[in-house]
Amino acid sequence: MNSKKLEQSSPWILLIATILLWQLVCSAFDVSEFIFPSPLRILSQLIEFKGVIAAHAWRTFWVTMAGFGIAIVVGVLLGFVIGSSRLAYAAAYPLMTAFNALPKAAFVPILVVWFGIGIGPAILTAFLISFFPITVNIATGLATLEPELEDVLRVLGAKRWDVLIKVGLPRSMPYFFASLKVAITLAFVGTTVSEMTAANEGIGYLLISAGSAMQMGLAFAGLVVVGAMAMVMYELFSFVENHTTAWAHRGSQNH
Numbered sequence: 001m002n003s004k005k006l007e008q009s010s011p012w013i014l015l016i017a018t019i020l021l022w023q024l025v026c027s028a029f030d031v032s033e034f035i036f037p038s039p040l041r042i043l044s045q046l047i048e049f050k051g052v053i054a055a056h057a058w059r060t061f062w063v064t065m066a067g068f069g070i071a072i073v074v075g076v077l078l079g080f081v082i083g084s085s086r087l088a089y090a091a092a093y094p095l096m097t098a099f100n101a102l103p104k105a106a107f108v109p110i111l112v113v114w115f116g117i118g119i120g121p122a123i124l125t126a127f128l129i130s131f132f133p134i135t136v137n138i139a140t141g142l143a144t145l146e147p148e149l150e151d152v153l154r155v156l157g158a159k160r161w162d163v164l165i166k167v168g169l170p171r172s173m174p175y176f177f178a179s180l181k182v183a184i185t186l187a188f189v190g191t192t193v194s195e196m197t198a199a200n201e202g203i204g205y206l207l208i209s210a211g212s213a214m215q216m217g218l219a220f221a222g223l224v225v226v227g228a229m230a231m232v233m234y235e236l237f238s239f240v241e242n243h244t245t246a247w248a249h250r251g252s253q254n255h
């Protein structure tokens with residue numbers, strides 16, 4: 001029981017230790033706030049500019065959620081199509097891997113030409129960078145369905161569609177939630193990168209503005225807010241995963 005509590009609190013212990021060490025280094029070596037602000041300086045900037053940061057953070061959050069929502073829909077549908085056929089899996093997986101290797105920041109100028117400066121490029125960048133993990137995990141969950149299990153179900157009269165819907169998709173749920181936890185962090189990255197070059201709002205825009213004004217404390221405060229939003233969403237998906245796919249983690253829960 002004590003080990004479980006320690007495991008649950010370990011991220012907070014590590015975070016606090018990192019912040020204390022960070023502050024200690026900045027104070028001991030008298031690091032300039034214009035180069036590497038201390039945690040206390042970042043906290044003071046968060047308090048001083050809380051209204052401005054909150055407005056930009058809200059814009060980044062809902063834009064990210066919009067792109068992430070599209071990524072879930074497209075990722076699940078595309079993953080189902082690819083995973084339901086061995087031929088489709090063999091044909092599409094290498095192409096998708098090649099597409100995922102392309103730097104998504106390179107798409108931002110193209111998206112600006114197509115959709116103009118604003119929410120369009122940010123939403124699409126968040127989508128482009130986050131749909132791949134969802135697609136791959138759903139496809140993998142379906143494609144790795146045990147042949148023996150499938151043969152038994154076929155003998156019992158189940159059709160291919162029945163096997164995919166009633167067995168394949170439920171079996172893919174742990175893969176799905178694992179992909180959500182990865183994809184949501186990538187979605188925030190995509191939105192922020194797009195906002196840095198193709199927006200006049202959002203945390204990405206705030207980072208550029210603060211950097212050009214040499215307000216490094218404010219820039220780091222923006223990064224902290226993005227990290228906090230991603231962490232909250234990650235924990236939310238972990239909570240939902242633990243309450244919907246506990247059967248898949250039964251073995252790990254006993255340790």
